[in-house]
Amino acid sequence: xxxxxxxxxxxxxxxxxxxxxxxxxxxxxxxxxxxxxxxxxxxxxxxxxxxxxxxxxxxxxxxxxxxxxxxxxxxxxxxxxxxxxxxxxxxxxxxxxxxxxxxxxxxxxxxxxxxxxxxxxxxxxxxxxxxxxxxxxxxxxxxxxxxx
Amino acid sequence: xxxxxxxxxxxxxxxxxxxxxxxxxxxxxxxxxxxxxxxxxxxxxxxxxxxxxxxxxxxxxxxxxxxxxxxxxxxxxxxxxxxxxxxxxxxxxxxxxxxxxxxxxxxxxxxxxxxxxxxxxxxxxxxxxxxxxxxxxxxxxxxxxxxxxxxxxxxxxxxxxxxxxxxxxxxxxxxxxxxxxxxxxxxxxxxxxxxxxxxxxxxxxxxxxxxxxxxxxxxxxxxxxxxxxxxxxxxxxxxxxxxxxxxxxxxxxxxxxxxxxxxxxxxxxxxxxxxxxxxxxxxxxxxxxxxxxxxxxxx
Ligand SMILES: [Fe+2]
Ligand SMILES: [Fe+2]
Numbered sequence: 001x002x003x004x005x006x007x008x009x010x011x012x013x014x015x016x017x018x019x020x021x022x023x024x025x026x027x028x029x030x031x032x033x034x035x036x037x038x039x040x041x042x043x044x045x046x047x048x049x050x051x052x053x054x055x056x057x058x059x060x061x062x063x064x065x066x067x068x069x070x071x072x073x074x075x076x077x078x079x080x081x082x083x084x085x086x087x088x089x090x091x092x093x094x095x096x097x098x099x100x101x102x103x104x105x106x107x108x109x110x111x112x113x114x115x116x117x118x119x120x121x122x123x124x125x126x127x128x129x130x131x132x133x134x135x136x137x138x139x140x141x142x143x144x145x146x147x148x
Numbered sequence: 149x150x151x152x153x154x155x156x157x158x159x160x161x162x163x164x165x166x167x168x169x170x171x172x173x174x175x176x177x178x179x180x181x182x183x184x185x186x187x188x189x190x191x192x193x194x195x196x197x198x199x200x201x202x203x204x205x206x207x208x209x210x211x212x213x214x215x216x217x218x219x220x221x222x223x224x225x226x227x228x229x230x231x232x233x234x235x236x237x238x239x240x241x242x243x244x245x246x247x248x249x250x251x252x253x254x255x256x257x258x259x260x261x262x263x264x265x266x267x268x269x270x271x272x273x274x275x276x277x278x279x280x281x282x283x284x285x286x287x288x289x290x291x292x293x294x295x296x297x298x299x300x301x302x303x304x305x306x307x308x309x310x311x312x313x314x315x316x317x318x319x320x321x322x323x324x325x326x327x328x329x330x331x332x333x334x335x336x337x338x339x340x341x342x343x344x345x346x347x348x349x350x351x352x353x354x355x356x357x358x359x360x361x362x363x364x365x366x367x368x369x370x371x372x373x374x375x376x377x378x379x380x381x382x383x384x385x386x387x388x389x390x391x392x393x394x395x396x397x398x399x400x401x402x403x404x405x406x407x408x409x410x411x412x413x414x415x416x417x418x419x420x421x422x423x424x425x426x427x428x429x430x431x432x433x434x435x436x437x438x439x440x441x442x443x444x445x446x447x
Contacts, residue, residue, distance in 0.1 A: 002227035002280055003260050009273050010259040042276060042311050051308030051346055054377045058308075062265040095262025098186050098221065143185040145200055148193030 004033040008043055014063075014094065016056045019047050060086075063096055070104035070139070071132045074111065077124035085111065101140040108133035149403070151438045153214050154430040157367070157410035158206060164416075165423055166209055172427040175406045176210055177218045177251075177365075180241050186221065189233065196237045203244075210245055214406065216365070217242055217250040217296075218334075223258035224288045224302070225275040231258075235295050242296050248405070249364060250292065251301040251334040254285075254318070274307040277314040277321045289331040301364055303334040304354075306342040306380040319357035326362035332403070333358065336367035338380065338410075341390045345378035351393045363401040368394065368430065369410040382412040385422045391429070399436050407434055 008029060012019050022028050022044070029040050046052060064086060068075050075082055089110045097103045111129055115121070155175025156162050159182070166173050183206065185197045221234055242250060255272025257264050264273055275281050285302070293300045302325065304318060316324070322333045335358070340351035368391075370384030386394075386409065398404065407430050411419055 002276075002284075005276070006227055006256050006273065007259045007261055010256075010261070010264055013264070013273065038313060042313055045312035046274075046309045049309040051377070054308040054346070054375065057375065058379070059265065065265070096265035097188070098181070098263050099188070101185070102187070143197060144194075145185070145197040146194055 001034050001036070002039075004035055005039040005043065008033045008035065008039075009046065011094075012043065012047060012052075013055050013059045014090070016053070019052060019056065022047050063090060066096075066100035066103040067107050070100060070136050071107065071128075073128035074108070074125065074132050077122055077128040078111075079122055081121055085114070088114075099143070101136055101143055104136045105133075105140050108136055152398070152404040152434050153406045154427060154434050155213070155406055155408055157218060157408055158209070159411075159413040160202070161413045161416040163205055163209055169424050169427060172424065172431065173213065175214045175216075175408065176206075177216055177406070177408050177410075178206065178210075178241075178245060178247070179218050179220070180238050181219060181221045183241065184237065186234075189231070195233055203241075206245065215245050215247055216406065217245075217247040218303075219250065219252050220257055220272075222252050222288070222292070223256055223272075224252055224285050224292075225254065225281050226256050226258045226260075227284060228258070228260055230288050230291055235292065239295050239297075242298065247296070247298055249299040249301055249332070250296050251303055251365065252292075253305055254302045254322070255305040255307070272305055274305065274309060274311050276311040277316045277318055279315055282316075282321060282324065286325060286328065286330040289325065293331070299364070300331040301334040302331055303336050303367070304339055306336075306339040307348075308346055308377065310348065317357055319354055319359075322362055323357075323359040326359055332364040333362040334365045334367065335363045335401075336369075337390050337393050338367060338369040338371065338386065340393070341387065342371060342378055342380045351390075355393070355397055360397075360400045361403055364403050365406045365408060366394065366398070366401070366404065367408050367410055382410050383415045383418075384411075385419065385426050391433075394433055395436060398433055401437075404437060 012022065026044050029035060029043055078085055089107055092110060093106060108129060153175035155173050155177065156165065157177040183199055183203055187195050189195065217238060219238060222231060253272055254275065256275060257272045289300045302322065325331045326333065337351065340354050344350050368386040369382050370386050371379045371381045372383050409426055409430060
């Protein structure tokens, strides 16, 4: 069905790993989604298209945008860890939020939770998180521009 | 009909550019999604919180200019009901600013489980051009037209992976929407260039299939190369081949009302020196519309 086709395409675009898994075993699509043969064939065609790597890249860049924009010091302080942390965050929150401050606020909470669980990061991460999470929380409060 | 207007897709730095060259900007395309914070359908209390200062500034800029809305969030091809609360919010803004038409994108930005991230409408998911999707888009376009009380247009997208095995081509899909009175076409010439650069058909081949009467607005813009692909980043001035396509075809779109340049505001400093010449060239382009049209009538 069309809704599943569109969701599958969104999921594939979000995940190069899922694209790879489908390339290896196309029957995975039918197991995960309710698709007609035509829809499954279309998705297989898309996954094998050379442009799919680019779609996946742009997806990640667009998902990173609210974080880079609103928590630039935190992203910089995470350095090489950013890639892994962002991937874990997206696995935890597969749906992006169109409200950039909600998205950035969620990311700050996620990093704080990871630290509380004992994950260790570079020395600047703690202070960057403290400063920017407060800024994001304030911006989020202020984005309630009109009476409820 | 007068010649098409020339203008900008409105962004936070547009007022600066308008102050420098007020006469060169006759039209503003306005993105409602950028003028409010959307707390989502499950928000407690009010869902849309408008950026009131930015809307005041827009009202000042819109005075004496033609305006139209340009949305992302309605995602007409999505296999789910139209977001009626969103439609209401757009209708309120449309009435406030006085949109002459409203355009959306011919791609999927919302799936049943959530939003597809798009920093600047950069990546919507491609759609299958078949009867099922046509029915969804046509129905929602008609509903939107009724709610907003103005014509609706859909913009062709930039895609890296078209959906294979279609029933019709994208121009045929747009032609059918026009022929059946559902909506018009916003033809993004830079998106055609992006698709061609990434292995798709030429802009010429695409335009040859398109009903010229459907086109009410064209978009110009620029991108850049990244990782072996050409991206629709709105980071540069309009590339020369896109100008060539524009000059070759503008006179042939009898219902064209606006020629719009879109750029991402973060590149404003880099683009600054080129923006006024860009607008001047757009006026030259708009001038090519009338004489050839008169000739066509004479013939
Ligand atoms: Fe657009
Ligand atoms: Fe566009």
